[in-house]
Amino acid sequence: MKATVKILKVKGLKQSFLGGNFQSYVAMNEKLEFGFLPGENTPYTPLGGKKTLEKVLDILIFKPY
Numbered sequence: 053m054k055a056t057v058k059i060l061k062v063k064g065l066k067q068s069f070l071g072g073n074f075q076s077y078v079a080m081n082e083k084l085e086f087g088f089l090p091g092e093n094t095p096y097t098p099l100g101g102k103k104t105l106e107k108v109l110d111i112l113i114f115k116p117y
Contacts, residue, residue, distance in 0.1 A: 056082045057114075059105055062097070077102045079112055087112030 062076040076097040079087030086095035087105075090113055098104035 057087070057109060059102055061102075077105050079105055079109060079114075081114045083114070084116075085114040086117050087114055089113075 057079050058081075059077055059079055062078055078095045078097055081087075087109070088094070089096045089108075090111065095117060096105070096108070096112060098108070
């Protein structure tokens, strides 16, 4: 059975890149664990937004924050 993963917009958190602000997105599974890139200590919040996050869902490691 494949885990259910939701992509959530993080309210109040924006990333600044080249003078612009972008909303941050994170992946979360049904156990309320965040998606991390392998070897990282913070949940993955890509600069490319939701579309970028969708492309890397299969390599994320889900664990508590």
